[in-house]
Amino acid sequence: MPHFVIDCSASILEAHTEEHIIEQVHIVANTTKLFDENDIKVRLHPYEKYLVGNKREDFIHVFAYVLEGRTIVQKAELSKTIVSKLTEMFPQILNIAISVSDFEKATYCNRNML
Structure with missing residues (x-):
């Protein structure tokens, strides 16, 4: 936690490597x-x-999954900061976005919690 999953058109990797974007x-x-x-x-x-x-246009969409407890303002700032960085890296791409989703502490479990 948190998880940032980046969906993108493969052609963006001509500008930056996967490792660099990550x-x-x-x-x-x-x-x-x-x-x-x-x-x-x-x-x-x-x-x-x-x-x-309905067009084949390059895109980047980040799906952010964060543990509940952050404020709307904090999540909005996170969104703006990541989109700003990606826009700086890929000024030619018009379709850059992020969505931030909370997941509940009560239903979250990982191996260390067993």
């Missing part, structure tokens, strides 16, 4: 001070086949 999202998420750095998880899924508004 690293930059990790760094930006860490700068918010909302999470312990060792808990931040980032994954990237490039797609060869996709449509955006």
Whole structure:
């Protein structure tokens, strides 16, 4: 926790490597001070086949899953910070977005909690 899952058009990898994109999202998420750095998880899924508004336009969408307890303001700032960084990295891509979803402490479980 948290998880940042990046869906994107595969062609964006011509500008930056998967490793670099993952690293930059990790760094930006860490700068918010909302999470312990060792808990931040980032994954990237490039797609060869996709449509955006019925067109084949490059896109990046980050799905952020965070443990409940952050304020709306904190989550909005997280969103703006990540979208700003990705826009800086990919100025030619018009479709860059993020959605932040909370998951409940009561229903969350990992191996260390067993």
